[in-house]
Amino acid sequence: MAIEYTNRFGVTYYLRCGRTARDRPRYYFSRQTNESAVDNIPAGYMVRESINGVVSLAKERPELFRVEEIRAIESAVGRHPMHRNYRVAVSGDYIQVYQRVDLEAEEAINDIVRMGFASRSKGAALIASREQRARYTPVLRFGLADQSARRFCVQRTSYRGDGGWLPIGGLGPLPILAKLIIPTLGADAFFELF
DSSP states (O other): OOOEEEOTTSOEEEEEEEEOTTSOEEEEEESSOOTTBOSSOOTTEEEEEOTTOOEEEEEOOOOOSOHHHHHHHHHHHHTSTTGGGEEEEEETTEEEEEEEOSOOHHHHHHHHHHTTSSOHHHHHHHHHHHHHTOOEEEEEEEEEEETTTTEEEEEEEOOSTTOOEEEEEEEEEHHHHHHHHGGGTTSHHHHTOO
């Protein structure tokens, strides 16, 4: 049976295998299944879904971050007044905070209901649908700078020139950095950090 994976948008993908120019196997996910569908995940690999629902096959890597460190960021984001606009995910060597890039669902649905295009109950269904299909972009990331002392550095997205990342603050314990920096998300104070 072909390996299949359904992402957060409800789209099902099937693991397939092609060949490179050097005749090596190349694994990828596709919406269609056919004779190139794969029945087993190759050893040393795992299925991974990005924050925006992109499904891929990735090499298994040792976990860099402790569960409590990721939870500290998630907890700080959960206390933010606009917490529904943010998501937390590990990406490479960073714990990243992602911000929603489209209109907040409730604002859009309230406008639709106010204009008389939908009832309040249909509005709730529209909100749930928009929440599921929301897109996010990284705005803040925490990197492990000193593994033995578990001290972290913080960077925020730069909105000048070619973009990139700006270091903000110094090294410190993750819970303290999270409590100081995450409340500034979406406020003018966030853009003053550097």
